[in-house]
Amino acid sequence: DSGVTQTPKHLITATGQRVTLRCSPRSGDLSVYWYQQSLDQGLQFLIQYYNGEERAKGNILERFSAQQFPDLHSELNLSSLELGDSALYFCASSVEGDGNTIYFGEGSWLTVV
Amino acid sequence: GENVEQHPSTLSVQEGDSAVIKCTYSDSASNYFPWYKQELGKRPQLIIDIRSNVGEKKDQRIAVTLNKTAKHFSLHITETQPEDSAVYFCAARGYQKVTFGTGTKLQVIP
Numbered sequence: 001d002s003g004v005t006q007t008p009k010h011l012i013t014a015t016g017q018r019v020t021l022r023c024s025p026r027s028g029d030l031s032v033y034w035y036q037q038s039l040d041q042g043l044q045f046l047i048q049y050y051n052g053e054e055r056a057k058g059n060i061l062e063r064f065s066a067q068q069f070p071d072l073h074s075e076l077n078l079s080s081l082e083l084g085d086s087a088l089y090f091c092a093s094s095v096e097g098d099g100n101t102i103y104f105g106e107g108s109w110l111t112v113v
Numbered sequence: 114g115e116n117v118e119q120h121p122s123t124l125s126v127q128e129g130d131s132a133v134i135k136c137t138y139s140d141s142a143s144n145y146f147p148w149y150k151q152e153l154g155k156r157p158q159l160i161i162d163i164r165s166n167v168g169e170k171k172d173q174r175i176a177v178t179l180n181k182t183a184k185h186f187s188l189h190i191t192e193t194q195p196e197d198s199a200v201y202f203c204a205a206r207g208y209q210k211v212t213f214g215t216g217t218k219l220q221v222i223p
Contacts, residue, residue, distance in 0.1 A: 002156065033210070042215040043157070043202060056210040090156060100145060102204075102211055104156040 003027065004105035006091050012111045018079040021108045025072055025093030031055070032074040033092040033102060034066055043090070049074055081112045115140040115207030119214025126193050127222050134217045136203035137185040145206035146186050148177060151216075152199045160201075161188070193221045 003026035013019055025032050034046040045058035049068035060066075063081075068074045078085060092104045116139040126132045138146075144165040149157035163170045163177045163186065170177050174193075179186040186205075190197055198221045203214040 002158075035213075043213045045210065045212070048210050058210075088154075100206070101147065101159060101162065103159070104149075106156050 002103040002105060004091060004093050004103050006089075006105035006108050008108060009106065010109045010111075012113060013081060015081055015083060015112055017081050017112075018077065019081065019110065021076040021078070021089050021091070021110070023074045023076070023091030023093075023105060025074070025091075026103055029093035029095050029103075030072065031094045031096065032068055032072070033094075034060075034074070034076050035090040035092065035104075036087050037090060037107075038084075038087045041087075046076070078110070083112050086110055086112045115143060115205055115210075115212040117203060117205050117212045117214045119203050119217060121217060122215065123218045123220070125220045125222060128193060128195060130193055132190045132193055132197070132219055132221075134188045134201055134203065134219075135185060136187070136205070136214050137183075138205040138207075138212075139184065140205065140207040141181075141184065143205040143207045145211075146177070146179060147204050147206075147211075148175075148188050149202045149204065149213075150199045151202065157202060190219075193219075195221050195223050197221050 005024040030051045033048045036044045046060040048056040066076045088107045090107045092102045094102045119136045147162035151157040176189045200216045
């Protein structure tokens with residue numbers, strides 16, 4: 001158990017819909033990262049937050065947005081879903097803003113039908 | 114930004130043989146290099162890491178080497194076992210974020 005908690009674990013939704021994925025970082029970690037992993041693909045960096053502020057942005061679509069709340073949990077919002085958005089979405093957290101050791105959650109499986 | 118290249122993309126070895134995975138990075142300011150193991154459908158788990166002030170680090174059957182001048186680092190697994198079969202990702206900590214390699218699928222044949 002890495003200490004990073006993600007919900008839901010599995011989600012099936014229809015095209016055009018909107019979903020929210022939630023992440024609670026390890027106790028004491030200020031940085032939260034979101035990654036997308038499609039089938040047999042690598043880890044695509046989406047976005048990073050540090051202590052509530054956006055720190056770095058990767059290949060995140062405009063249909064996707066995220067935020068980190070004062071209690072440090074984070075949410076990834078995916079809207080106007082397409083079949084190609086089906087993937088495993090990982091949240092990760094670390095102590096320092098520059099991503100020292102990153103610990104991953106178990107991931108949220110999103111299936112768009 | 115940082116660019117991390119990882120080779121090979123797939124690797125098959127006989128049980129008991131050694132496996133080597135290599136990564137190169139572009140940002141000379143990178144100073145932290147973790148390696149993750151990911152089993153099918155599971156989260157990546159940190160297996161070993163190395164910082165730029167160290168040239169080599171070993172933990173039982175796994176070791177990592179770092180050549181800062183050449184900007185490359187490698188993962189070495191000795192006496193491979195079937196449970197080592199997984200996807201391995203290298204990563205480099207550049208400015209403000211960690212960049213992952215594309216992964217190596219390691220298959221250990223019994």
